Amino acid sequence: MKKLQRLYPPPLEVVSLRGLYLEHRIHELGSFEKPFVYANFLTTLDGRIALEDTSTGESYLPKTMTTADDFRLFLELHAQADCLITHAGYMRALAAGRLGNILQVGIGDQSEDIVEWRRQRGLKPQPAIVIASASLDFNMPQSIADHGQDCIIATGEKADPSRIKYWEKKGYKVLRAGSQQRVEGVSLVTNLSQLGYRRLYLIAGPEMLATMLRDGQLSRLYQTITHQLMGGKAFRSLLSGAELGTQGHLRMKSLYYDQVSENGVGQWFIQFDTL
Numbered sequence: 005m006k007k008l009q010r011l012y013p014p015p016l017e018v019v020s021l022r023g024l025y026l027e028h029r030i031h032e033l034g035s036f037e038k039p040f041v042y043a044n045f046l047t048t049l050d051g052r053i054a055l056e057d058t059s060t061g062e063s064y065l066p067k068t069m070t071t072a073d074d075f076r077l078f079l080e081l082h083a084q085a086d087c088l089i090t091h092a093g094y095m096r097a098l099a100a101g102r103l104g105n106i107l108q109v110g111i112g113d114q115s116e117d118i119v120e121w122r123r124q125r126g127l128k129p130q131p132a133i134v135i136a137s138a139s140l141d142f143n144m145p146q147s148i149a150d151h152g153q154d155c156i157i158a159t160g161e162k163a164d165p166s167r168i169k170y171w172e173k174k175g176y177k178v179l180r181a182g183s184q185q186r187v188e189g190v191s192l193v194t195n196l197s198q199l200g201y202r203r204l205y206l207i208a209g210p211e212m213l214a215t216m217l218r219d220g221q222l223s224r225l226y227q228t229i230t231h232q233l234m235g236g237k238a239f240r241s242l243l244s245g246a247e248l249g250t251q252g253h254l255r256m257k258s259l260y261y262d263q264v265s266e267n268g269v270g271q272w273f274i275q276f277d278t279l
Contacts, residue, residue: 006073008273012259021073024260024273025080025226031125033223034202039193043206043213044081044226046074047242048234053210056238062102063240071265074228077273081226083109083118085131085205087196091212092137099143106207107133108151132201134158136192136208138185140167144174156199158192160185187212189219214243217251217278225254225276231269253279 006021034040046069047053054063082088088107097103105111109130110119119129132154135142140159148155157171160182168178179195182188193216196204206212216222243252254276262271 006262009261009263010258011261012256019260021076021262023080025077026083026121028084028275030081030084030203030224031086031127034204036197036202038223039197039202039204040223041193041204041206041216041221042081042224042226043216043222044078044228045210045213045242046070046228046230048230048232050233050235051241052234052236052239053242054240055234055236056240058238062097064102066234068232068267069230069234071230071262071267071271073262073265074230074271074273077226077228078106079109079115079118081205082106082131082207083115083121085109085203086127087132087134087201087204089134089136089192089204089206089208089212091208092135092139092142093209094207095135095137095142095145098145105145105147107145107147107153131205132156134192134196134204136181136187136212138163138187140164140171144176156196158187158195160187187215189216189221193221210240210243214245214248217243217248220251220278222278224257224278227274227276228271229274230265230267230271232267250279255279 007018008021010017010019045053054065056063098105130151130153133148134156136158138160140163156177156179158179158181161180162185171178181192181195256274257277258275260273265271
């Protein structure tokens with residue numbers, strides 16, 4: 005079984021990778037007043053989360069960045085959510101075959117134990133899906149219906165009324181969670197709390213991360229840093245836009261070292277809580 009070195013908090017200790025994030029007991033956190041909002045990102049040493057194809061403008065994740073160890077811990081965070089927040093861009097990439105399907109828990113390699121883990125703790129077999137979108141222009145994947153997942157669409161007050169009506173006629177609940185076209189953090193979290201969701205896992209990319217940080221809604225950030233420099237003329241990074249100031253201040257809670265993964269380099273697994 006794969007072992008990691010815990011570098012922080014002390015003392016130095018060798019621990020198992022499998023079950024590492026399940027032991028954080030996220031599924032017990034959050035309340036009606038303050039849902040627990042968490043995110044997870046993979047970055048290189050030079051801050052890349054993806055490269056961009058300059059001919060199409062589409063982003064992609066180089067295969068050398070990803071590892072089975074990182075994906076296992078992603079799945080353990082995935083397993084503890086009662087709501088996954090994604091966005092229309094991911095839905096379009098999924099429909100085009102540019103990205104894989106991560107909307108269901110316990111599907112595929114390394115995750116056979118996840119469904120049973122959720123069942124033993126009284127969680128639904130699958131978390132709900134929330135799709136944040138200003139344009140409301142995307143296709144709904146069949147896998148959501150196949151697995152009986154609740155699915156909610158979130159948009160702003162000034163979104164196209166015809167697109168809102170389109171989705172409502174298909175039977176989807178559409179939340180107005182922003183004063184303009186875009187979804188806003190406080191409004192989205194408040195709306196989801198009122199629907200009974202307490203653990204909100206962001207799988208929506210850097211724009212949603214920035215929204216939650218700026219609106220003071222993020223509770224925890226998990227980050228994997230792979231020990232490689234990526235470079236590239238066009239790339240995506242963890243954040244962009246205006247300075248965050250103190251809203252971007254975090255406190256490290258844990259640091260684990262994976263000395264050698266299957267791509268031949270090491271990586272750090274880090275947990276940060278907001279102040």
